[in-house]
Each structure stands twice: as structure tokens, then as C-alpha cells.
Amino acid sequence: MRRLRESGRARLLRAQLAATVLAAACAWPAAAQYAPTDEPQIGQPSRDSVWVPTPQRVIHRMLQMADTTSADVVIDLGAGDGRIPIHAARHFGARGIGVELEANLVRFARAQAAAQGVSHLTSFVQQDLFEADLSAATVVALYISPDVMTRLKPRLAALAPGTRIVSHYFTLADWEPDESIRVEGRRAHLWVVPADVRGSWPVQAGRESFVLRLEQRYQHLSATGERDGKPIPIVGAAVRGTEIRFTAFDRDGASRHFVGTVAGGRMAGESRAEGGAPAEWSAARAR
Numbered sequence: 001m002r003r004l005r006e007s008g009r010a011r012l013l014r015a016q017l018a019a020t021v022l023a024a025a026c027a028w029p030a031a032a033q034y035a036p037t038d039e040p041q042i043g044q045p046s047r048d049s050v051w052v053p054t055p056q057r058v059i060h061r062m063l064q065m066a067d068t069t070s071a072d073v074v075i076d077l078g079a080g081d082g083r084i085p086i087h088a089a090r091h092f093g094a095r096g097i098g099v100e101l102e103a104n105l106v107r108f109a110r111a112q113a114a115a116q117g118v119s120h121l122t123s124f125v126q127q128d129l130f131e132a133d134l135s136a137a138t139v140v141a142l143y144i145s146p147d148v149m150t151r152l153k154p155r156l157a158a159l160a161p162g163t164r165i166v167s168h169y170f171t172l173a174d175w176e177p178d179e180s181i182r183v184e185g186r187r188a189h190l191w192v193v194p195a196d197v198r199g200s201w202p203v204q205a206g207r208e209s210f211v212l213r214l215e216q217r218y219q220h221l222s223a224t225g226e227r228d229g230k231p232i233p234i235v236g237a238a239v240r241g242t243e244i245r246f247t248a249f250d251r252d253g254a255s256r257h258f259v260g261t262v263a264g265g266r267m268a269g270e271s272r273a274e275g276g277a278p279a280e281w282s283a284a285r286a287r
Contacts, residue, residue, distance in 0.1 A: 038104040038111070040081045046102050051080050054143050054168045059087045061183045065190045066139045066164040068092040075099065075137040077129040077144065077152070082109025082122070084141045089113075089121035094139070098124040099132040134159060143168035157218070161195035161262065162241035175218045178240065192241045194219040195262035205258070205271045205281035208250050212283065227251070244269075 044051040054062075063084075068074060070093030076084040077099050085096025086109070096118070100106050106126045113122040125132070130151070134140065140156065140163065142149065153172050156165055167189045171177060177189035194216070201212040210227040212234060223237035225248055237246040242262045250256050250273055258281055260269025265285040272278045 038108045040105055040108055044102070044105075051102070051105070052143075053080060053083060055184060055186070056083070056087065058168055058183045058186050058188055059084055060091065061181060062141065062166040062168065062188045062190075063088055063092055063094075063139070065179055065181060065188065066166050068094050068139055068164075070094060072138045073097065073136045074139040074141060075132070075134060076141040077132060078142070078148075079109060079124060080105050082112055082124055085109070085122045085124070086113050086116055086118055088139075088141075089118035090116055094121070096122040097136070098122070099127050099129050100124060101126065101128055138163055140165045142166070142170070144170065146170050146173075149173070156191070157193065159193045161193050163193040165191040165193065176220075178219060192219070194239045195242050195244070197221065197239055197244060197262055197267075200286040201267060201283040202286060203248075203258075203267075203281060203283040205256065206279040208256065210248060211286075212246070212248070221246075 040051060042052060063074070068088060072088070072092070072094040074085060074088040074094050075097045079085060079098025079100040082098045085098045088094040088096040098109055100109065103126055106124045109124045110119070113119045113124070129144070134155065137159065140159070142165065149167070149170050150173050153175060156172070157175065169187050171189055172191065175191060178192050179190040181188050196216070197214050198216045199214060201214065203210055203212050210225050210232060213224045213226070214237065215222040216239070219239055221237040221239055223234035223246055225232040225234040232249055235247045238244070239262070243259070244262055244267060245257075245259050247255055247257050254273045254276070256271050256273040258269060258271045260267045260281065266282070268280070268282040270278050271281045
């Protein structure tokens with residue numbers, strides 16, 4: 001679905017899309033049963049918004065970009081006619097949950113889920129998206145106005161590390177996407193909620209040890225190191241969800257690459273020096 005603030009920009013977009021979006025969207029089965037008054041209309045107003053659907057090819061690529069599988073719970077905030085949760089269920093086997101404020105759109109989405117045989121995998125809640133419970137989400141889908149995106153950003157950033165967030169067109173201001181794609185002339189973006197890795201981490205990798213210090217802004221890291229009171233370079237530090245990577249240097253000057261998983265105040269994984277055998281490594285955040 002999608003929610004765009006009713007500005008001059010939104011009105012222009014609504015006019016441009018009205019003639020083309022229905023052809024681009026997936027045709028709903030004729031067998032769907034709903035009251036005529038339930039059928040959504042492009043430009044249907046809601047609270048500070050109008051409804052504009054996301055084309056099916058864009059939905060598919062968004063869900064692919066999020067690596068959606070049958071193990072996922074996809075929550076669509078501002079779900080409209082339910083096409084994203086339904087697509088996630090039909091094509092990826094995921095559980096889909098739609099949160100939508102307008103009653104007619106909720107009824108329409110439920111009818112479409114039944115018609116497409118995925119009622120057992122989908123549910124639709126009539127609710128303000130700011131009040132939605134996101135605790136079960138592994139994927140969050142969005143097509144909402146920049147203002148609402150900004151207001152939601154703190155909640156999205158606080159989701160469990162590794163949660164994927166996908167958005168049609170709009171971004172999260174200073175939180176840069178991990179990936180962006182273009183489909184049918186439209187942009188879509190992906191964020192992977194990063195683990196919090198800020199702080200000092202005494203690292204042990206076989207006989208090698210040092211202190212890793214990390215500063216963080218969303219998924220971007222700034223890293224320094226120290227061994228025996230002397231600085232050592234740390235390069236290529238990056239975090240994606242719960243996975244962290246960086247390169248440090250052993251006492252003999254050989255570079256050592258680290259890959260690991262973050263779980264709360266601990267990291268662990270595998271390291272490998274140039275030409276050497278892999279070695280397990282671990283670290284616990286210093287208090």
C-alpha cells in the first residue's frame with residue numbers, strides 16, 4: 001500500500017499514477033467477495049494521506065532484497081489493499097500481517113487473502129500504524145510519507161538486530177539504506193537493523209589479543225585498536241544486522257580478517273591471518 005502526505009507533490013504523483021498503476025498492479029481474482037463500497041480507489045484519503053498502491057514487480061523485488069523466506073513475518077505498515085502481505089504469503093511462504101487504518105481497505109484485504117488462498121498465512125488489523133506491535137516482525141514493509149518515515153525511525157532503529165526494513169520510494173532521512181534498487185522506474189530501499197556494537201571490546205584470537213574500540217552511527221562504524229598500550233590500525237569495520245567484520249594486524253604485522261556474530265555484549269566468530277589456518281575469536285564488551 002501506500003501512504004503519501006497530501007502535498008502538492010503527492011497530488012501530482014496521484015494524478016500521474018492514476019492512469020497507469022492499475023495496469024502495472026497484479027489483477028485481483030474475480031472471485032473475491034467484498035462490498036462495492038469496500039473497493040479501494042487510488043487517491044482515497046486517510047489521516048494526512050492518500051492511498052496509492054505499489055506495483056507487484058516492485059513488491060517482489062522488495063521482498064527479494066529482504067531475503068524473505070517462509071521463516072519470516074512480514075509486517076506492512078499502512079497495508080492498503082493487502083497486496084504486500086498477500087504477495088509475501090503466496091510467493092515466499094512468509095506470514096504476512098497488514099496494519100491499516102481504513103476499514104474498507106482492511107475488509108478488502110481480507111477478501112483478497114481468502115480469494116488467493118492465503119488466509120491461513122495472513123492477518124489484517126485495523127489500527128494506527130504508530131500503535132502497531134512490531135515485536136514479531138522480521139521484515140517491515142513501508143510506502144509512507146517522509147514525515148511518517150521520520151517519526152517511525154526511532155521505533156524501526158530499535159527493532160531486533162537483523163530485522164529488515166524495505167521501503168518503496170521514500171528513505172529514512174540520515175539513516176542511509178544498505179541497498180537501493182530501481183524497478184520499473186521506481187526506487188526501493190533496504191535497511192538491516194544493526195546490532196549495537198559501540199564501546200571497547202577486548203579481543204582474543206588464539207595467541208593474539210588486542211582491544212577493539214568502536215564508534216557507531218546506524219550501520220556505519222569507526223574503529224581503532226590498541227595492543228600493549230600502543231595503537232594498531234583496524235580497517236574495513238562493518239556491521240550488517242548481527243554480523244560484524246573487520247581487519248586487524250597481528251604482532252608480526254600480518255593482517256588478520258575477522259568475521260563474527262554479535263549477541264548482546266559478546267562477539268564470537270572466526271579469524272584468519274594471511275596464509276594461516278583459521279582461528280576462533282571472541283570478545284566481551286568492557287564495562
